[in-house]
Amino acid sequence: MSAVRPSLVSTRPTGRRRRIGLTLWLCLAVTGLHAQNEKTVPPANAKAAAPIDFTGQWVSVVTEDWRWRMVTPAKGDFTSIPLNQAGQKIGDAWDPAKDEAAGLQCKAYAAPNILRMPERLRISWADDDTLKLETDTGMQTRMFYFKEPKSKGGDWQGVSQAFWELTTGYNFFSVMGIDNNVQSGRQAAGQRVRKPTSSLTVVTTNIRPGYIRKNGVPFSDKAVLTEYFDRTNESNGDSWLVVTSILDDPVYLNQPFVITTQFQKQTDRSGWNQTPCSAR
Amino acid sequence: MKHSSNTSLLNAGLVLLVGIVCPCYVMGQVDLSGDWTLLMHEDEAWRGPGPELGEYEGLPLNAAGKMRAWSWNASINTLPEHQCIPLPADDFTDFGNIRIWKEVDPATQRVIAWHEYTEWQAQERVIWMDSRPRPSELAAHTWQGFSTGKWDRNELTIQTTHLKEAQYERVGTYRSDRGTLTEHWIRHGNYLTIMLIISDPVYLAKPLVRTRQYALDPDQTMRGYNCVPTAEIAGRRPGYVPDYIPWKNPFKLDAVTRYKVPEVAVSGGPETMYPEFVAKLKNPNARVPEIAETRTSPTAAPPTSNLNDLSITALRVQRNVYMLHGAGANITVQVGDDSVYVVDSEFAALAPKIVAAIKQITNKPLRYVINTSFDADHTGGNAEVAKAGNQIEMYPFGGETPATIVAHENVLKRMSAPTGQVSPVSDSLWPTETYATPQMQLYNGEGIQLIHERAAHTDGDTIVYFHGSDVISSGDIFSTETYPVIDRKNGGTFSGILQSLNHIIELSIPKGQQEGGTYIVPGHGRICDQADVVNYRDMVTMIGHRIADLIADGKTLEQVLAAQPTMDFDGRYGAPTPNWTKDTFIEAVYNELKESKK
Numbered sequence: 076m077s078a079v080r081p082s083l084v085s086t087r088p089t090g091r092r093r094r095i096g097l098t099l100w101l102c103l104a105v106t107g108l109h110a111q112n113e114k115t116v117p118p119a120n121a122k123a124a125a126p127i128d129f130t131g132q133w134v135s136v137v138t139e140d141w142r143w144r145m146v147t148p149a150k151g152d153f154t155s156i157p158l159n160q161a162g163q164k165i166g167d168a169w170d171p172a173k174d175e176a177a178g179l180q181c182k183a184y185a186a187p188n189i190l191r192m193p194e195r196l197r198i199s200w201a202d203d204d205t206l207k208l209e210t211d212t213g214m215q216t217r218m219f220y221f222k223e224p225k226s227k228g229g230d231w232q233g234v235s236q237a238f239w240e241l242t243t244g245y246n247f248f249s250v251m252g253i254d255n256n257v258q259s260g261r262q263a264a265g266q267r268v269r270k271p272t273s274s275l276t277v278v279t280t281n282i283r284p285g286y287i288r289k290n291g292v293p294f295s296d297k298a299v300l301t302e303y304f305d306r307t308n309e310s311n312g313d314s315w316l317v318v319t320s321i322l323d324d325p326v327y328l329n330q331p332f333v334i335t336t337q338f339q340k341q342t343d344r345s346g347w348n349q350t351p352c353s354a355r
Numbered sequence: 356m357k358h359s360s361n362t363s364l365l366n367a368g369l370v371l372l373v374g375i376v377c378p379c380y381v382m383g384q385v386d387l388s389g390d391w392t393l394l395m396h397e398d399e400a401w402r403g404p405g406p407e408l409g410e411y412e413g414l415p416l417n418a419a420g421k422m423r424a425w426s427w428n429a430s431i432n433t434l435p436e437h438q439c440i441p442l443p444a445d446d447f448t449d450f451g452n453i454r455i456w457k458e459v460d461p462a463t464q465r466v467i468a469w470h471e472y473t474e475w476q477a478q479e480r481v482i483w484m485d486s487r488p489r490p491s492e493l494a495a496h497t498w499q500g501f502s503t504g505k506w507d508r509n510e511l512t513i514q515t516t517h518l519k520e521a522q523y524e525r526v527g528t529y530r531s532d533r534g535t536l537t538e539h540w541i542r543h544g545n546y547l548t549i550m551l552i553i554s555d556p557v558y559l560a561k562p563l564v565r566t567r568q569y570a571l572d573p574d575q576t577m578r579g580y581n582c583v584p585t586a587e588i589a590g591r592r593p594g595y596v597p598d599y600i601p602w603k604n605p606f607k608l609d610a611v612t613r614y615k616v617p618e619v620a621v622s623g624g625p626e627t628m629y630p631e632f633v634a635k636l637k638n639p640n641a642r643v644p645e646i647a648e649t650r651t652s653p654t655a656a657p658p659t660s661n662l663n664d665l666s667i668t669a670l671r672v673q674r675n676v677y678m679l680h681g682a683g684a685n686i687t688v689q690v691g692d693d694s695v696y697v698v699d700s701e702f703a704a705l706a707p708k709i710v711a712a713i714k715q716i717t718n719k720p721l722r723y724v725i726n727t728s729f730d731a732d733h734t735g736g737n738a739e740v741a742k743a744g745n746q747i748e749m750y751p752f753g754g755e756t757p758a759t760i761v762a763h764e765n766v767l768k769r770m771s772a773p774t775g776q777v778s779p780v781s782d783s784l785w786p787t788e789t790y791a792t793p794q795m796q797l798y799n800g801e802g803i804q805l806i807h808e809r810a811a812h813t814d815g816d817t818i819v820y821f822h823g824s825d826v827i828s829s830g831d832i833f834s835t836e837t838y839p840v841i842d843r844k845n846g847g848t849f850s851g852i853l854q855s856l857n858h859i860i861e862l863s864i865p866k867g868q869q870e871g872g873t874y875i876v877p878g879h880g881r882i883c884d885q886a887d888v889v890n891y892r893d894m895v896t897m898i899g900h901r902i903a904d905l906i907a908d909g910k911t912l913e914q915v916l917a918a919q920p921t922m923d924f925d926g927r928y929g930a931p932t933p934n935w936t937k938d939t940f941i942e943a944v945y946n947e948l949k950e951s952k953k
Contacts, residue, residue: 126508136628138565139397141413142614145627146636149615155399193630212630240509240543272385272509274543303543305510307550310537317541317566319548333394335548335566346631 120203121221126239126271127306129206133196133316133338134346140334144191147289147355162293162327169291171354181352184213185231185285187300187322190336195347196316206237206275213352219277228281233300235279240303244269275304287322287332289355295326314340385509385542387455387469390577391569393448398565402449405525410610411623414528420558421622422923425604426897427527430597435584436860436889439869441476443498443521445536445553448567451475452575460485469504469511476868477580482513489516493670493680495882496532498870513538519870520890523553523563531557531927532835532887545571557926561625582868594857596896600904601923617641662704667712670882674824675801678876679712681705683732687828687876688713689821691799694722697740698819698828698876699733706739713743720744723797725805726762726786727817727830727878729769729845734762738783761795762786763807765815769845808832808855812839812878814846816855820862828876829859833888835880838921838928838940839895841947849899849947856892860885894924902944906952912945 118124137144143154150169158166174182184192194212201207206219218226219237228234244250244267251265279300287294303319316338321331395402411424431437442449451473458468458481469482482504490501500518504511515536523530534555541548547569554562599605610616619641620627626635635641668680672687679686682705687698695717701709713721721744726734737760744758767786772778778785790805797803801823808816812831819828831840832855841847863873863885875883901920910918921929921937929937 135630136564137630138413138415138563138628141620141627142400142616145413145620145633146615146617155396157396193633195630242509273507274509274541276543303541303546303548305539305541305548307510307512307539308507309552311562313562315550315552315564317539317548317550319541319543319546319566319568321546332396333546333568333570334397335550335568337550337564337566339564348630 121206121237121239122200122203124239124271127273127275129198129275129304129306129316130200131198132341132344132347133198134341135190135192135194135196135336135338137193138337140191143288143290145193150290152290153288153292156287156292157329157332158292159327159329165293165327166291171291174354180354181213181215181231182285182354183289184210184215184352185294186217186233186235186279186282187294187298187320188285188287188289189213189215189217189232190318190320191288191334195341196338197344197347211347211349214349217279219275228279229283231283231285233279233282235277237275237277239271240274240276241269241271243267273305277302277304293327294322294324297326298322298324316340385506385511386457387511387540387542387547388457389571390452390454390573390575391547392452392572392575393450394568394570396568398449401524407610407613407616408526408606409604409608410526410614410616410621411528412610412616412620412627414524414623415559415561415563415625415628416528416623417558417560419923419926420528420560421624422601423529423558424527425601425607426598426923427522428597428599429525430588431893433587434596435586436869436885438584438587439582439865439867440521440886441478441498441868442473443518443523443530444480444500444502444515445518445530445534445551446521446523447471447473447478447480447499448549448551452572452577453569454577472577474577474580476582478868482511491668491670493668493678493881495874495884496887498868500536509541511538511540513540519886529558530555533557533927534559547571558923561628593861594853594892594896596893596900598893598897598900600901602918603904662702665705665708667705667708669712669716672824672826672876672882673874674826676821676824676826676874676876677716678882679709681709683735684727684730684831684878685828685876685880687819687821687826688716689799689801689803689824689826690717690719691801693719694799695719695744696723696725696797696799696803697721698725699727699830700724700736700740701732702735703739704735706736706743709736709740710743721758722746722799724758724760725797725817725819725828726760726766727819727828728813729762729766729815730813730831731780733830733878734766734770734780734784737785738781741787759788760784760786761788761790761797761805763805763815763817764789764791765813765846766817769813769815806858808851808858810846810848810851811855812847812852813842818855818859818862825873826876827859827863827873829878829888831878832856833859833875833877833883833891835877835883835887835891836928837879837930837932837935838898838924838937840935841940841943843943843947849895849944850951853892853895853899856888856895859888860892863888894928898924898941899944899948902941903948906945906948912942915945916941 151167153166174180189210192212194210197209199207204221208217217232217235219235221237224234226234249268282298284296286292301321305317307315319335321333323331454472456470457466460467467485471480480499482502484504496517496519498519500515502513502515504513518534520529520532522528530553537552539550549567551565552562610621611618617636619635626632662682665682670678672678675690677688679688681701683701684699686701689696724737724741741757741760745755746759767789770780770785793807795805801821804820805817808818816830816832839852841849865885866872869886871884873885875888877883898921902915905915905918916938925937
């Protein structure tokens with residue numbers, strides 16, 4: 076008994092240390108694998124880095140603002156829009172005939188309103204770092220540049236800079252440099268590890284002044300449109316594109332105008348019906 | 356101290372391990388906490404003052420949904436039993452600022468639930484994140500339902516079931532209690548987008564998809580909300596339900612005249628949601644679809660189960676009362692201080708399983724079996740279930756006497772026969788004690804009131820009110836499965852059904868905001884509260900109005916059947932049973948109303 080007892084006493088703390096050591100070893104081993112995975116595959120371009128696929132044909136499903144989207148609302152109907160007095164004055168002077176005469180039928184098909192049209196979208200990669208969005212209604216094309224934009228804007232769709240939304244990266248262990256630094260030694264402690272969410276962020280500027288609604292509700296050339304593209308996958312097989320857009324316009328809006336528009340994924344390319352802009 | 360530091364190190368290592376092995380979980384920790392102000396930059400007119408009466412464009416209503424909406428009269432909101440109905444989960448985001456916070460398991464620090472509170476009507480939702488199972492289909496439904504959540508990267512996807520029937524817009528557009536809600540909560544910086552997908556096999560031809568936006572607003576002040584119902588319009592008769600005859604609603608085209616909404620669109624339907632509909636809007640010859648064109652068929656009845664394979668489901672209703680569900684009528688079990696009372700006994704073949712289910716709840720002796728009517732699915736197990744219990748022996752006559760079987764005397768009359776004639780059922784199933792007074796009282800740790808409802812489902816109906824537990828067992832006067840069965844041959848009447856439903860509403864009282872409080876065990880279907888009975892009463896009343904209207908217009912029974920006056924409720928209550936269909940219901944109502952006009 077006396078020979079056994081010291082052994083038992085000494086074994087318990089050793090066992091705990093072993094468990095701790097084993098746990099940490101496991102952590103570090105997996106960390107190393109994880110870090111190796113991360114460092115070995117830096118995406119070559121935006122297409123390769125895409126955390127989610129937005130490409131394909133989508134159809135708008137108008138369940139909201141129907142009276143203002145499916146038909147052209149009456150002049151002076153600014154319902155829901157935080158329009159200031161300057162904006163209201165311009166809206167009250169809306170004259171579609173004038174727009175037609177000036178060849179400005181596409182004023183309501185500019186970036187801030189184009190996705191509110193009843194329409195179909197086709198989204199595809201124009202190149203590895205440019206996502207293209209085409210509409211059948213108004214036959215507009217938007218280019219989302221993940222690198223240096225090839226356009227300077229000034230047209231209805233402006234210039235759109237795109238990036239995959241990232242997490243904040245303020246994970247305690249990543250900030251400590253633990254999970255990326257332990258084995259690779261390439262990253263310094265304190266570096267955030269920002270990972271892509273499933274969202275695409277698009278910021279559009281330098282848009283030719285146009286309308287937020289077909290009845291002449293204006294936005295100015297100072298407007299900045301920030302859009303978040305998200306995709307859902309439903310248990311019944313449906314998939315939805317959800318676009319939250321925030322329009323800042325210091326000229327005509329009292330506060331950011333925030334709306335979300337949804338599109339249902341089509342399994343084919345049916346229904347594509349190109350129609351030109353209409354001012355009415 | 357040494358032990359503590361080792362343990363901390365171990366825990367830190369484990370957390371690290373979990374974080375690395377399952378980065379998706381760590382990534383899922385988008386923080387939604389905070390006070391959020393509602394942005395109404397979409398549908399403001401709908402969410403503020405509300406849409407125009409009869410205006411449903413952009414809503415994927417099916418024919419039943421349209422008919423139901425056309426029946427809706429805003430005056431129904433003046434009824435005390437309607438005044439405190441809050442916005443349900445699928446309308447929660449329409450109005451009012453919200454607060455979101457997380458509930459964390461103190462040991463693991465994992466988020467086990469998200470809570471969402473809206474200041475408008477002071478509703479709180481809980482979204483469970485701990486993978487707990489959904490409640491039984493027979494459990495009570497609530498305005499906010501039962502929600503579970505799951506992260507998919509930065510999207511919190513929420514599934515909600517167990518919703519009470521409710522409007523998602525204040526113009527009579529209803530989502531039934533068979534509807535479900537899927538949500539995606541997506542945070543982008545200081546903005547929160549909530550996408551809602553409402554699915555309903557009863558009133559929607561396609562899912563209704565909507566989005567709502569909030570902005571983070573840490574400075575906002577939440578307000579309380581109190582609702583005390585009161586009679587807003589004096590002099591109304593008890594049970595009054597304001598509604599419109601759907602084919603005579605005078606406000607169907609108000610939005611056409613007031614807002615120039617094209618007539619072809621105003622009644623809604625899935626086609627109005629899609630770009631193709633724009634062409635129809637521009638076509639002056641486009642036709643408004645007639646309601647008869649798109650009628651839905653009633654839900655098919657579920658296949659009859661083999662009783663041998665069937666199991667008995669037991670659910671606690673409240674306090675001392677449980678509900679057993681098998682093949683026939685629901686059984687209510689009340690566990691008192693010393694003994695057990697049961698209401699109804701289903702079929703004889705199920706009796707052993709019923710007795711076993713009761714034994715799972717308690718070992719106390721069974722003393723009373725109360726029958727709410729004489730129907731076979733309420734009384735078939737009387738003998739076997741009673742034999743599983745016994746009466747308290749007051750006299751030394753030897754042997755045990757089975758539990759007492761109590762019912763109104765008309766039940767005994769229906770089950771027995773005059774001397775010399777053959778009774779329809781064995782005397783072993785007959786009540787051993789009857790009452791002929793308006794009510795009878797029993798006591799089993801709480802007051803139990805047996806109330807005779809004259810001429811409702813039959814002439815022998817009893818509702819049983821467990822006062823201490825605050826539970827009412829309604830028998831076949833109320834069902835969540837079918838239209839009320841009016842057994843006219845055995846003294847049942849349509850007017851009696853309505854009176855009894857109104858009586859149950861009068862006896863019951865919600866805990867708050869038209870929910871909880873008194874629970875009702877229906878003859879068939881899930882556990883309910885007053886709001887469910889109100890909903891059912893409204894439906895029965897409205898159908899009565901429609902049939903009366905058709906009679907007033909001189910329609911024959913065949914014409915009334917052809918007019919489908921129950922069409923908007925058939926998807927919910929029209930499933931045929933062996934002895935009762937929507938047509939037999941219409942016929943019973945028609946015959947009674949026709950006779951009463953003579």
